[in-house]
Amino acid sequence: MRTRQKRIEVKGNKEEVRQEIRNMIEETGMRYVFIPNGLFDELYLQKSLEGETSITELEMVTYIFLLFMSKNKFTLNYEKLAEYLGCSSKQLKVVLKRLQQFKAKTNSVYESYTDSIKLVEEHEVNLITEKKHSAYNPKTKKNQKRLHWYVNYMPYHKMKTVEGKETPVPENFFIVTIDDLDLLLNSTLSRTEFVTYLFLLKAYKYGTDDQYQMYWKISTIAETLNYKLTETVHKHIEKILSISINSIPLLDEIRPKNYDLQIMKGEEPSSRYIPRFNPLKMLEMDFEKKEVSFKKSEVSFKKQEMDFKTEEVDSEKKEVDYSDWEMDLLNEEMSL
Numbered sequence: 193m194r195t196r197q198k199r200i201e202v203k204g205n206k207e208e209v210r211q212e213i214r215n216m217i218e219e220t221g222m223r224y225v226f227i228p229n230g231l232f233d234e235l236y237l238q239k240s241l242e243g244e245t246s247i248t249e250l251e252m253v254t255y256i257f258l259l260f261m262s263k264n265k266f267t268l269n270y271e272k273l274a275e276y277l278g279c280s281s282k283q284l285k286v287v288l289k290r291l292q293q294f295k296a297k298t299n300s301v302y303e304s305y306t307d308s309i310k311l312v313e314e315h316e317v318n319l320i321t322e323k324k325h326s327a328y329n330p331k332t333k334k335n336q337k338r339l340h341w342y343v344n345y346m347p348y349h350k351m352k353t354v355e356g357k358e359t360p361v362p363e364n365f366f367i368v369t370i371d372d373l374d375l376l377l378n379s380t381l382s383r384t385e386f387v388t389y390l391f392l393l394k395a396y397k398y399g400t401d402d403q404y405q406m407y408w409k410i411s412t413i414a415e416t417l418n419y420k421l422t423e424t425v426h427k428h429i430e431k432i433l434s435i436s437i438n439s440i441p442l443l444d445e446i447r448p449k450n451y452d453l454q455i456m457k458g459e460e461p462s463s464r465y466i467p468r469f470n471p472l473k474m475l476e477m478d479f480e481k482k483e484v485s486f487k488k489s490e491v492s493f494k495k496q497e498m499d500f501k502t503e504e505v506d507s508e509k510k511e512v513d514y515s516d517w518e519m520d521l522l523n524e525e526m527s528l
Contacts, residue, residue: 206275209272209275209276210275210276210377210378213268213272213276214370214374216264216266217260217264217370218370220264220265222260222263222264223369223370223371223473224367224368224369224370224473224474225256225259225260225263225367225368226346226347226362226365226366226367227256227259227347227365227366227367227368227390227394228296228298228345228346228347228348228364228365229347229364229365229366229394230296230297230345230364231247231252231255231296231345232390232391232394234296235247235294235296235319236252236387237416237417237418240418241418247290247291247294248287249383249384249386249387250277250279250283250287250383251287251290251291251294252387252390253277253373253376253383253386254277254284254287254288254291255291255319255320255343255345256368256373257273257276257277257373258291258320258341258343259343260370260373261341262302262304262341262342262343265304267338267339267340267341269338269339270284270285270339276377277377278376278377278379288320288322288341291318291319291320292318292319292320292321292322293318294318294319295316295317295318295319296316296317296319296345297314297315297316297317298314298315298317298344298345298346298347298348299311299312299313299314299315299348299349300312300346300347300348300349300360300362301344301346302343302346304342308360309346309349309360309362310360311349311350311351311360317344317345318344318345319343319344319345320341320342320343320344320345321341321342321344322339322340322341322342323339323340323342324337324338324339324340325337325338325340326338346362347362347363347364347365348362348363348364349361349362349363350363366390366393366394366396366398367393367398367470367473367474368390368393369470369473369474371437371469371473372389372393372469372470372473375389375435375442380435381431381432381435384424384428385428385431385432387417388413388417388425388428388429388432389428389432389442389443391413391416391417392429392432392443392465392467393467393470395408395465396466396467396470396471398471398474402446402464402466405446405464405466406464407448407462407463407464408462408463408464408465409460409461409462410422410425410426410429410460411460412462413425413429429443429445429465433445436469437469440468440469440472441468441469442467442468442469442470443465443466443467443468444465444466444467444468445463445464445465445466446463446464446465446466447461447463447464448461448462448463451463
């Protein structure tokens with residue numbers, strides 16, 4: 193049975209527009225998207241190293257939000273989409289044109305008719321496809337054409353038995369929630385700071401204990417993200433470390449025992465940068481009811497790693513007001 197895509201007309205100022213779109217996503221329930229690691233490794237980083245045109249920060253953010261639109265089955269016109277993303281309509285048209293030209297490989301196809309993932313032979317796809325559809329407008333009593341953008345670039349999937357059923361499960365991906373995206377759209381993080389945050393989400397191994405996460409030197413992150421100045425990335429990370437949502441830090445830094453000794457010896461120290469808010473949101477969402485089934489044992493976060501008390505969070509850290517969001521993560525269903 194075909195699932196109909198909503199064509200919405202959002203009116204009001206910028207904040208009203210964003211809030212109405214945000215409410216739609218909350219009501220629909222699809223508050224997260226899977227991002228292929230290749231968005232960084234192949235399109236943002238590798239092409240830049242090879243001297244080819246790489247995807248920009250705005251293009252990356254636009255691609256991510258188009259995934260949210262696709263999953264929640266609604267579309268916006270140029271003006272409202274640009275307003276939501278914080279750019280001009282002229283900029284957006286260039287971005288959408290470029291996203292149709294970028295290509296990447298996948299073995300998965302999202303079928304909107306059945307709201308499911310289908311595995312196919314590995315093939316190259318354009319990141320998005322733009323199409324016009326006609327829809328009858330009862331107010332004008334006429335058909336009108338509206339643009340729709342379809343996201344083709346999906347994470348690789350493999351078939352896995354989940355609760356006795358063969359199910360496509362994504363691999364080589366990271367998750368972006370609508371709360372993560374809000375950090376950019378409400379100007380808590382700039383685009384470059386947000387992309388640094390996304391990189392740390394990509395580098396994080398979901399379901400793996402802190403002690404097994406990778407150590408990073410700031411200069412290595414800067415080199416990977418193609419920043420000339422290491423200080424820029426240092427400022428980005430310091431800012432991300434200072435932000436918490438509902439007393440949950442976005443990021444935690446775990447330093448090795450010889451951290452200070454390395455500095456005394458004139459060496460650059462390394463740290464583990466552990467996302468906290470994003471994995472908690474991942475646990476909060478019941479993936480078993482979505483198009484990709486996850487057993488909670490597959491996302492084996494230990495409760496003690498996630499049990500943050502308010503008093504343990506630095507009171508000087510910047511707070512983002514999410515007063516309407518009630519965090520209830522310590523009930524029995526979330527215990528692993």
